[in-house]
Amino acid sequence: MSPDIISKKEKTIMGRNRFTNAVYFATLILMLVALFLSWQRTEMFELERATAANHDREVWLNQGERNPHSAAHFSRYAFKPIPSLSAFEPGAIDYSGLAIWMEAHRRNPATFRYAEGAGELANFVSLTPAWIMQAIIPLVIILLLFSSYAGEREDGTLRQLLSHGISLRAISNGKIRAALYTILKLLLPLSFLIFCATILAEAGASQLDQLLRLILLFCVYGFYFMIFAFIAIGVSAKTSNRRSSAITLFTLWFFFIVVAPKLTNDLATYTVPQPKGFDVNQSLSEARGAYSKDKEYQEEKKQEILDQYGVVDVNELPVNYRGYALQTNEEYGDLLYDQVYSQLGKTYKKQENVLGVLSVLSPTTILKQLSAGLAGTDRLHHDVFAWEAELHRRYIIKMMNEDLMFNAVDGGNYSAGKELWSQVIDYQGQMPSFMSLISSYISMFGILTLWAFLSFLFARHSTLKIRNL
Amino acid sequence: MIETKKLTKKFGKNIALNNLDFNVEKGEIFCFLGANGAGKTTTINLLLGFLEPTSGEALINGLIVQDNLEASRSSLAYIPEQVSLYPELTGYENLEFFVKLAGKSHTSDFLVSCLENAGLASNFHNINTNTYSKGMRQKVGIAIAIAKQAKVLLLDEPLSGLDPKAANEFCNILKKLKEDGVAILMATHDLFRAKEVGDRLGIMRGGELLETLHVKNLSLREIEDTYLAHMQAYN
Numbered sequence: 001m002s003p004d005i006i007s008k009k010e011k012t013i014m015g016r017n018r019f020t021n022a023v024y025f026a027t028l029i030l031m032l033v034a035l036f037l038s039w040q041r042t043e044m045f046e047l048e049r050a051t052a053a054n055h056d057r058e059v060w061l062n063q064g065e066r067n068p069h070s071a072a073h074f075s076r077y078a079f080k081p082i083p084s085l086s087a088f089e090p091g092a093i094d095y096s097g098l099a100i101w102m103e104a105h106r107r108n109p110a111t112f113r114y115a116e117g118a119g120e121l122a123n124f125v126s127l128t129p130a131w132i133m134q135a136i137i138p139l140v141i142i143l144l145l146f147s148s149y150a151g152e153r154e155d156g157t158l159r160q161l162l163s164h165g166i167s168l169r170a171i172s173n174g175k176i177r178a179a180l181y182t183i184l185k186l187l188l189p190l191s192f193l194i195f196c197a198t199i200l201a202e203a204g205a206s207q208l209d210q211l212l213r214l215i216l217l218f219c220v221y222g223f224y225f226m227i228f229a230f231i232a233i234g235v236s237a238k239t240s241n242r243r244s245s246a247i248t249l250f251t252l253w254f255f256f257i258v259v260a261p262k263l264t265n266d267l268a269t270y271t272v273p274q275p276k277g278f279d280v281n282q283s284l285s286e287a288r289g290a291y292s293k294d295k296e297y298q299e300e301k302k303q304e305i306l307d308q309y310g311v312v313d314v315n316e317l318p319v320n321y322r323g324y325a326l327q328t329n330e331e332y333g334d335l336l337y338d339q340v341y342s343q344l345g346k347t348y349k350k351q352e353n354v355l356g357v358l359s360v361l362s363p364t365t366i367l368k369q370l371s372a373g374l375a376g377t378d379r380l381h382h383d384v385f386a387w388e389a390e391l392h393r394r395y396i397i398k399m400m401n402e403d404l405m406f407n408a409v410d411g412g413n414y415s416a417g418k419e420l421w422s423q424v425i426d427y428q429g430q431m432p433s434f435m436s437l438i439s440s441y442i443s444m445f446g447i448l449t450l451w452a453f454l455s456f457l458f459a460r461h462s463t464l465k466i467r468n469l
Numbered sequence: 470m471i472e473t474k475k476l477t478k479k480f481g482k483n484i485a486l487n488n489l490d491f492n493v494e495k496g497e498i499f500c501f502l503g504a505n506g507a508g509k510t511t512t513i514n515l516l517l518g519f520l521e522p523t524s525g526e527a528l529i530n531g532l533i534v535q536d537n538l539e540a541s542r543s544s545l546a547y548i549p550e551q552v553s554l555y556p557e558l559t560g561y562e563n564l565e566f567f568v569k570l571a572g573k574s575h576t577s578d579f580l581v582s583c584l585e586n587a588g589l590a591s592n593f594h595n596i597n598t599n600t601y602s603k604g605m606r607q608k609v610g611i612a613i614a615i616a617k618q619a620k621v622l623l624l625d626e627p628l629s630g631l632d633p634k635a636a637n638e639f640c641n642i643l644k645k646l647k648e649d650g651v652a653i654l655m656a657t658h659d660l661f662r663a664k665e666v667g668d669r670l671g672i673m674r675g676g677e678l679l680e681t682l683h684v685k686n687l688s689l690r691e692i693e694d695t696y697l698a699h700m701q702a703y704n
Binding site: 013156167 | 518539540542544551552555557566572
């Protein structure tokens with residue numbers, strides 16, 4: 001009963017506080033502006049993507065008659081599906097690239113990185129809804145709760161409350177309930193706005209998957225806000241006045257939001273150094289040229305097809321040997337490319353593991369990873385796109401090489417035309433479902449839950465062990 | 470109703486209260502007189518359970534405070550020098566809040582009558598308490614005690630800073646509460662008001678209760694002389 005009464009009083013006071021209301025509405029307006037800007041940006045991306053994809057298709061279909069291997073070099077682009085939740089959380093999308101050029105002999109990394117063209121401004125934080133949720137809302141929660149106990153202590157109302165026989169547990173329960181109400185009051189309208197923006201920016205992904213991602217985002221941010229609410233209540237209970245409470249909490253906010261994420265990133269890249277661009281390009285270049293150097297393999301593959309058709313010379317083959325050799329060249333290179341990219345992926349994974357361990361320094365570190373994962377804008381989702389694009393590249397090149405192999409049997413200047421080009425289906429990658437990747441995020445959910453639990457224990461302990469009245 | 474047995478409180482090496490023995494009966498007003506640091510507020514804090522005694526016992530309504538914090542507090546009302554109220558709530562809402570917390574359920578008419586009995590003008594009932602004077606805040610404190618039907622009232626310097634009219638009104642309310650059987654302990658510097666409302670006066674100095682006077686048999690001058698004699702002996 002008492003916690004209900006205390007919680008109701010807290011809500012009434014918060015509702016009447018002009019400052020609280022101003023902060024609340026300012027946050028909503030800021031979120032609206034951020035959503036509008038992000039939605040416009042996503043729309044622009046989607047429009048550019050659709051335009052570029054159509055253009056790419058037109059150019060491919062109308063390239064005229066030419067040798068299929070030449071067409072394989074001319075080739076096509078795979079455009080990354082833009083997750084509708086990228087309007088909420090751009091994650092790594094600005095840095096990971098939006099398209100991959102699928103050409104013969106080369107497994108290219110993604111290009112068209114928004115960050116490359118954004119200039120110096122990209123070094124500053126963009127006003128995205130996710131940034132508001134990650135940085136601003138915790139600040140709002142601190143502003144709303146820093147005086148929760150410290151204010152009552154300073155004003156003498158805590159003594160007044162206790163003098164009526166109210167237990168510290170009842171006061172703690174009431175305060176925590178009021179804090180949860182505050183979080184819901186912030187989270188519900190913001191989630192509704194994000195939901196609307198996601199629906200507006202719908203990019204053909206599975207509705208069920210989108211819904212699951214939204215629900216999990218809601219839960220993850222709910223937990224994140226709770227962490228800050230519990231820390232705010234705990235610190236407020238431990239400090240003697242509003243000023244001390246506010247200074248302590250703002251310092252913590254600055255460390256959690258500004259310092260720790262940068263520090264953990266730097267520590268992760270220091271512990272697991274990023275492969276140098278030059279080295280990666282060198283490895284890719286070596287993979288590209290390896291086939292021509294491996295005469296033994298070439299001879300082995302040559303013997304394989306000669307045996308298959310029971311002939312002793314390539315000129316006796318009923319197929320075009322050049323087309324066959326080009327395909328074996330591709331397959332040889334594919335294995336090497338897989339090794340280079342797998343090594344690169346392992347390095348990133350190691351860095352993320354270090355980040356996971358370092359997230360003991362700040363809940364924001366782990367939240368950022370989870371948020372981008374749920375929005376489909378993190379490295380893992382990009383890797384799925386890159387792999388699908390690679391499989392599509394292999395499909396196109398194989399089709400071109402096999403056309404050459406089976407149709408250019410007389411040798412000479414063989415050319416294919418629109419009939420072949422139109423058989424190549426467009427890359428139509430879909431964002432992977434979250435359930436298919438969930439195992440990669442389980443530990444992150446665990447760490448965030450641990451943060452929430454420990455911060456709750458801190459709040460509970462601080463509010464039940466009040467000594468300085 | 471209010472009782473202490475060999476109650477002692479030390480802060481490090483400093484003895485704030487030393488073997489205090491006293492009691493306040495139902496329908497009695499006991500006033501603690503003493504200079505700053507005499508141990509008056511420490512006694513009240515020990516009776517409220519805000520401090521833990523180094524030794525001895527503080528009892529409210531027969532319950533040892535430290536062992537029965539919530540139960541002992543539920544039967545008392547506490548009015549400090551500055552009554553702490555929530556500034557965003559009206560006087561009526563503050564009253565309603567604290568009374569509900571005390572587990573009492575009253576009609577709004579009853580709560581209004583409590584405010585009126587405490588002397589708070591009706592046009593102030595529904596105004597936020599951030600506009601209230603000290604006297605008005607104390608009236609809300611008294612209204613809470615009335616509505617809570619507190620059997621014990623602990624007052625810590627409630628008269629300091631009140632103008633004579635407000636102090637007089639306050640004392641009249643205390644007399645009424647006394648007639649209703651409330652045991653009242655008041656710490657004060659004001660000998661005149663202590664003589665006016667108190668049944669007994671306890672003169673404190675350096676954490677010790679030096680003498681207890683029965684007001685009925687003494688004039689104000691006699692009380693003052695006794696008090697000053699104790700203070701001068703100390704100096």
